[in-house]
Amino acid sequence: MNDLAIRQDIIDELGFEPSVDAANIGVAVEEGVVTLSGHVGSYAEKIAAEMAVKRVKGVRALAETLEVRYAGRKQHADDEIAARALDIIEWDALLPNGAIDVRVQKGWVTLSGEVPWHFQRIAAEKAVMKLGGVIGVTNVLSIKPAASIPDVKSRIVGALKRNAEVEADHIEVAVAGGNVTLKGGVAGWRERTAAERAAWSTPGVISVTNNLAVTG
Structure with missing residues (x-):
């Protein structure tokens, strides 16, 4: 998808999201990297706008400068x-x-x-x-996990393979003392988020570094 099409899809998605008033939000897209500018009426609305953008196909990264302005x-x-x-x-x-x-x-x-x-x-x-x-x-x-858990890596790999939203074969998992690093490529933000969530849901994990690239 080209940047103009992605931008229009983002504008449409922001307008479709009932918890976001998109009237004061500006959208710019360059090579799949989205920048949001302007202001919203609450911090919760700001987060909702970010989530709406990440749902759009073709979005590779998000940079936002949205300001929160309360009445x-x-x-x-x-x-x-x-x-x-x-x-x-x-x-x-x-x-x-x-x-x-x-x-x-x-x-x-x-x-x-x-x-x-x-x-x-x-x-x-x-x-x-x-x-x-x-x-x-x-x-x-x-x-701070309640107890040390063995085989953290194998548990994460198993969780990724069970997850219907994730193509596990393209993800590399590294574990050091409860600190997890995810590497590789995924098709979209939804898959990237699902992979991170699977890692965090594993007992014994104390941090997750998500280096998965959104390749489309």
Whole structure:
């Protein structure tokens, strides 16, 4: 697909996504690399726009400079955002009590601490990203598995082969002390994300470096 066709598909997809107001979003495409510019009404909307772009066939990479601009009634003080973030984390049944620290500076939330699983790391970020006043989230939560697991590499390879969204033969898996690196090429962002998710879902994994290239 050429860049003009990809750009039009992205514009159409952003317009199709009900959680995104695309009126103030600019789209540029060069050799499959997409740049989003302009502004949106919340951080959650910004993430939704990024996900919509990654669904489009032919997109190889995404660079975005979208600014989050809240209406006056949606703006909140940092201490109020922090208190709400701690409450929503405490109420989330997926997250361990007392394991996550929250810091807020000018609407930007930083999550730190240790959790046993990557899905909990993601759950914590999703819990706070929809709060009013949040303009961004930095997630530095580290993974500390409850126990050391043998054969991490073979478990990941098995998971990739079972996944209908992934062509496992084109993916190389390297493991060193719970740190996983994925190399090779995939057809699209969806396959790239699915491969990373399979790696993260394996017990004993503490980090994943996704070097998979989207080759189309």
